[in-house]
Amino acid sequence: MLLRIVKYCDLDERKLMDVYSESNYENTDYFFPDETDKTAAVRKVEAGFLNYLKDDFFNMTDAAYWILEINGVWVSALRTCRVQKRLYYLEALETRPDHRRKGYGAILLSGVADSLKKDGPFRLCSCVSKRNIASLRTHEKSGFQIVSEIGYDYLQEEADDHDFGLEYCYSGA
DSSP, rough: OOOEEOSSSGHHHHHHHTTHHHHHHHHHHHHHOOOOHHHHHHHHHHHHHHHHHHTTGGTTTTTEEEEEEEETTEEEEEEEEEEEEEEEEEEEEEEEGOOOSHHHHHHHHHHHHHEEEEOOEEEEEEEETOOHHHHHHHHTTTTTEEEEESEEETTTTTTTTTEEEEEEEOOOO
């Protein structure tokens, strides 16, 4: 089932953090390099992540968290917001480690695109690390095309030559 969450209070924090468990663990070294207790470091990363969603993300224009739920488990997630008229930015596509390689990321991306089509033409942009072959393939499988050798993060307003810029276009036809 595809869920579209537009208010922080409708998020199940634990289910969402379970989707991002691997990334949150990896981010401990970046955000809390001096924290020797990994469990404490993960809790700090999760708290920062959730605070960002509550204080910043859900205040953006047309911000939405999209969740793919299978049998009550949140297996894949991403977030979108509108950055210009009919231009959306997608970030943070992630699938739970124990549910990868089953096509759930592509199902989620396709479901988001199908939902956005209901309102007419749009472009959906994303950045993906040039080293993240699995994510690149997932995006391409879902209709995204590489449009730039340099990714552009619309929220941070910065380019990164370690990323590709990808785009999904729907003309309304």
